[in-house]
Amino acid sequence: MNCSAPACTQLSPNSHRGAAPKTCRSIGRPCRTILRHNFILLHFPRDSIFVYLCLRPSCFSMEAPANSTNNHTGGADDPWEITDKIRLRRFLCYGSEGDIFTAKDDSHVSVDNAEALLSLLQEEEGGAEVVEEIRRFVQEGLAVRLGPTFFALALCSQHSKLNTRKAAFKALKDICSDPAHLFAVIQYKKELRERMECGIWGRALRKAVSDWYNKQDAMALAATVTRCRQREGWSHKDLLRLSHTKPSTEAVALISKYVTKGWTEVQAYYADKENSDEVVKVLSYLEAVEKVKHSCDETVVINLIEEHKLEMEQLLTENLKSKQVWRSLLKDMPLHSVLKILGRMTANKVLEPGSSATQSLCERIRDEAALKKAKIHPFSILLATENYKRGHGYMGKPKWEPNKSILKALESAFYCSFMNVEPVGKRFLVAVDVSTSLSTVVPGTAITTADAAAAITMIFTNTEADTHVLVFSERAVVPCPLSPQMTLAEVTAELVKNPSGNTDGSLPITWATENGKGVDVFIILTNNPLWTCTTSPVESLKKYRQKTGASSKLVFCGL
Numbered sequence: 001m002n003c004s005a006p007a008c009t010q011l012s013p014n015s016h017r018g019a020a021p022k023t024c025r026s027i028g029r030p031c032r033t034i035l036r037h038n039f040i041l042l043h044f045p046r047d048s049i050f051v052y053l054c055l056r057p058s059c060f061s062m063e064a065p066a067n068s069t070n071n072h073t074g075g076a077d078d079p080w081e082i083t084d085k086i087r088l089r090r091f092l093c094y095g096s097e098g099d100i101f102t103a104k105d106d107s108h109v110s111v112d113n114a115e116a117l118l119s120l121l122q123e124e125e126g127g128a129e130v131v132e133e134i135r136r137f138v139q140e141g142l143a144v145r146l147g148p149t150f151f152a153l154a155l156c157s158q159h160s161k162l163n164t165r166k167a168a169f170k171a172l173k174d175i176c177s178d179p180a181h182l183f184a185v186i187q188y189k190k191e192l193r194e195r196m197e198c199g200i201w202g203r204a205l206r207k208a209v210s211d212w213y214n215k216q217d218a219m220a221l222a223a224t225v226t227r228c229r230q231r232e233g234w235s236h237k238d239l240l241r242l243s244h245t246k247p248s249t250e251a252v253a254l255i256s257k258y259v260t261k262g263w264t265e266v267q268a269y270y271a272d273k274e275n276s277d278e279v280v281k282v283l284s285y286l287e288a289v290e291k292v293k294h295s296c297d298e299t300v301v302i303n304l305i306e307e308h309k310l311e312m313e314q315l316l317t318e319n320l321k322s323k324q325v326w327r328s329l330l331k332d333m334p335l336h337s338v339l340k341i342l343g344r345m346t347a348n349k350v351l352e353p354g355s356s357a358t359q360s361l362c363e364r365i366r367d368e369a370a371l372k373k374a375k376i377h378p379f380s381i382l383l384a385t386e387n388y389k390r391g392h393g394y395m396g397k398p399k400w401e402p403n404k405s406i407l408k409a410l411e412s413a414f415y416c417s418f419m420n421v422e423p424v425g426k427r428f429l430v431a432v433d434v435s436t437s438l439s440t441v442v443p444g445t446a447i448t449t450a451d452a453a454a455a456i457t458m459i460f461t462n463t464e465a466d467t468h469v470l471v472f473s474e475r476a477v478v479p480c481p482l483s484p485q486m487t488l489a490e491v492t493a494e495l496v497k498n499p500s501g502n503t504d505g506s507l508p509i510t511w512a513t514e515n516g517k518g519v520d521v522f523i524i525l526t527n528n529p530l531w532t533c534t535t536s537p538v539e540s541l542k543k544y545r546q547k548t549g550a551s552s553k554l555v556f557c558g559l
Contacts, residue, residue, distance in 0.1 A: 084116040084119050084120050085116075085120070085133075087115075087116035088116045088117055088120055088130065088133060089133070089137075091109075091113070091114055091116065091117060091148055091152070092133065092134060092137045092142075092143055092148055092149050092152060093137070093142065093143055093144055093145075093148075094143075094144045094145055094148070095109045095113070095145055095147060095148040096113055097113060097114070097115065097116050108147075109147055109148050109151045110151075111155070111192070114151070114152070114155065117130065117152055117155065118155075121155075121156065121159055121161070121164060126164075127156060127159060127161050127163055127164025127165075127167055127168075128163060128164070128167045130152065130156060130164075131153070131156055131164070131167040131168050131171050132167075132171075134149050134152050134153050134156070134171070134175060135171050135174055135175055137149050138174075138175045138177075139174065139175075146181065146184070147184065149175070150175075150176075150181060150184040150185045150188055151188045153168055153171070153172070153175055153185055153188075154185050154186075154188035154189045154192060155188075155192060156168035157169055157172075157185075157189065157204075157205065157208075158189060158192055158193075158200070165204060166204070169204045169205065169207070169208040170208075172185070172208045172209075172211075172212060173208070173211060173212050173215060176212065178224075178228065179224055179225070179228040179231065179236065180228055180231045180232075182209070182212060182239070183230070183231040183232040183234040183239075184231070184232055186200070186209075186232070186234055186239065187232040187233065187234060189205070201242050201243075205243070206242070206243040206244055206245075207243075209239055209242075209243035209245065210243050210244070210245040210246065213239075213240065213245055213247075213252060213255075213256070214245070214247065214248040214249075214252055215248075216252075218249065218251030218252060218255065218278055218281075218282050219281060219282065219285065221252065221255055222255055222282050222285050222286060223285070223311075225255060225258075225259055226286070226289045226314055227311055227313045227314055228313070236259045237259050237260050240256055240259055240260055241260065249278070250275070250276055250278070250279050251276075251278045251279050251281075251282050254266065254270065254279055254282050254283065254286075255282060255286075257269065258286055263286065263287075263290045266283075266286070270283060284308075285308055288304045288307070288308040288310065289308075289310065289314055291304055292304045292305070292310060292314060292315055292316070292319070293314075293315075293316060295319075296316070296318060296319070298319075298322050298324055298325060301315065301319050301322070301325055302324055302325060302328045305325070305328045305329060306328055306331070309332055311329070311333075312329050312333075323348065323349060323350045326345060326348070326350045327350060327357045330345070330350070330357065330361060331360070334374060335364065335365070335370060335371070335374040335376055336374060336376065336380070338361070338364070338365070339376075339380065339381065339384035340384070342384065342388045342406060343387065343388050343391075343392075343393060343398065343400050344393075344398060346388075346400040346401070346402070346403055346406070347398035347399060347400035348398075351403060351406065352403075353403055353404070353405065354405075358403060358405055358406065359405070361406070361409075362405050362406060362408070362409035363409075365406075365409040365410060365412075365413050366409050366412045366413055366416070368416055368419070371413060371416055371417050371419075371420065372419060372420060375420050376413075376417050376420060377417065377420060377421065378414055378415075378417045378418055378420070378421065378455065378458075378459065379455055379456075379459075380417075381410060381413050381414045381417055382414055382447065382451070382455050382488075383445060383447060384410060385407065385410040385411065385414065386445065386446035386447045386451070387445070387446050388402055388406065388407070388410065389402050389407060389446065390446040414488070415487075418458075418459070418462045418463060421459055421462075421463045422463075423463045423464050423465070424464070425464075425465075426464065426466075426520040426521055427466040427467075427517075427518050427519050427520045427521070428460050428464050428466065428467045428468070428519070428520070428521050428523065429467075429468045429469075429470065429508055429512055429517065429519045429521070429522050429523070430456075430457050430460055430461075430467065430468070430469050430470070430523045430524075430525065431469075431470040431471070431472065431477055431507070431508040431522070431523070431524045431525070432453050432457060432469070432470070432471050432472070432480070432495050432524075432525045432526075433453075433471075433472045433503045433524075433525065433526035433527060433559075440527075442559070449527055449559040450492050450495065450496055451488065451492055452559055453492075453495060453525045453559060454488055454491040454492040454495055455488060456523075456525060456557070457469055457482065457491060457495070457525070458482075458486075458488065458491055460523075461482050461483070461484055462484045468512075468517060468519070469481075469482050470508055470511060471494075471495055471498050472503055472504075472507070472526075473498040475504070476507065477507045477508055477511050478498065480494055480495060480498075481494070482494060503524065503526040504535070505524055505537035505540075505554070505556060506535040506536070506537050506539075506540035508522050508524060509522060509537065509540040509541055509544050509554070510540060512544065513543075513544055513547060513548075518548060518550060519544075519550070519552055520550060520551075520552055520553065521552065521553045521554075521555065522541075522552065522553065522554045522555065523555045523557065524554075524555065524556050524557065525557050525559060526556070526557070526558060526559065527558060527559040537554055538554075541554050
């Protein structure tokens with residue numbers, strides 16, 4: 001599993017694309033963790049960690065009990081101390097330096113909640129390190145929300161230190177891979193301008209923006225500027241004008257003229273010229289974009305989509321009412337996007353039982369190579385499956401009759417997609433609370449908490465060679481025999497068949513100690529209050545480390 005996050009912080013699954021809004025709190029040291037589609041992916045470094053993760057706001061008290069350990073006790077030799085670098089990672093991950101993450105807290109980031117970022121920028125080489133950390137979070141997909149990373153980059157680009165500004169502008173193209181990202185950084189710079197009493201369109205920014213356009217492949221740039229024309233109050237026309245961009249190639253010059261002057265002037269200018277092959281390709285593509293913008297002929301639109309690989313953002317709303325147009329779009333639509341609109345496509349009769357479009361789509365969903373290329377996580381497929389299976393949208397509309405062929409394809413894809421989870425090679429112990437309330441649904445989704453617990457457990461049993469699974473039962477934990485060949489339904493049945501008991505976080509550690517099991521990471525999945533422990537889990541973990549010599553970690557995940 002490849003992911004990262006700030007210092008041990010309770011995170012709740014409903015990040016940027018999920019829907020389950022929750023709050024969490026944590027105790028510990030830096031942990032590499034990130035949320036994806038209501039699932040928590042974990043990669044643990046060598047540091048100590050004791051983390052709480054929560055799906056529900058009521059799963060525990062925000063006030064820690066007497067037998068718990070604070071997140072930061074102070075002191076130069078404090079092994080639990082949260083440093084500025086850890087706070088920076090928290091900020092880049094979810095926009096706050098504190099240890100509480102609220103999934104639906106979309107408050108705008110500002111200088112006021114970026115103290116660690118400002119502190120690091122004052123260090124001698126701090127600016128370059130901060131920019132490199134921003135680059136890492138974006139390129140490795142480690143941020144729950146991208147807004148804080150773009151804000152941090154904008155702040156670095158307007159810092160008083162020259163080296164910091166240089167590093168920020170040099171990284172602009174790598175960090176802003178999409179026009180929406182670039183527009184977001186420019187908007188943050190505009191907002192910072194008044195507070196910092198400085199302008200934004202200096203020579204360095206003009207060069208950085210010019211390079212963003214000039215160093216892209218011409219065909220990719222043509223698709224980019226026609227697919228995402230404006231965001232955050234900025235457009236490509238604004239940026240090309242304010243940056244005084246001097247095109248580096250004929251093809252970029254053509255695209256620049258198209259953006260700033262329009263298609264009519266481009267046609268007139270290039271009509272009688274002898275153009276290079278690259279310019280001819282770009283002209284042909286832009287002509288197709290213009291035709292599809294002004295055509296209501298279904299056949300013409302479909303031919304243009306299939307010939308030039310046009311996307312739905314480039315089409316008129318009127319064209320998106322056509323079933324045949326959608327069927328053409330689905331052929332090359334990324335699988336991530338397909339999974340989000342399966343219900344809508346079924347409701348609108350685009351995907352009908354037994355149709356060739358449905359069969360073709362099912363083959364794509366099941367295709368191992370396509371799943372691997374899209375890097376789709378099993379939990380993303382489970383979320384799409386359960387949302388599709390319930391037969392209606394989030395607010396009850398639209399409604400549809402789930403297609404059995406699509407459900408079978410999704411089920412097959414779920415098990416096939418385990419190959420996309422990168423194992424970390426650690427020794428895991430997963431302990432699950434099997435109380436009857438696990439039959440409840442995860443807020444904002446159609447997934448029951450029992451299925452969520454089973455799916456999380458399966459991630460480890462199917463990808464990690466050394467994984468023990470326990471269930472809580474009447475003030476004890478007992479082994480739960482699972483195998484990689486078991487289905488989700490079979491795993492769920494195994495987890496819920498024992499009588500439930502209170503979730504004592506020290507019990508799995510005690511079990512491992514008494515049975516001589518070496519464990520690198522203890523993971524507890526529960527929907528009970530976390531502060532019901534008779535013995536402090538922190539103390540139990542410390543004793544286990546002392547006895548085994550292992551640098552073990554403990555994670556609570558509240559369902």
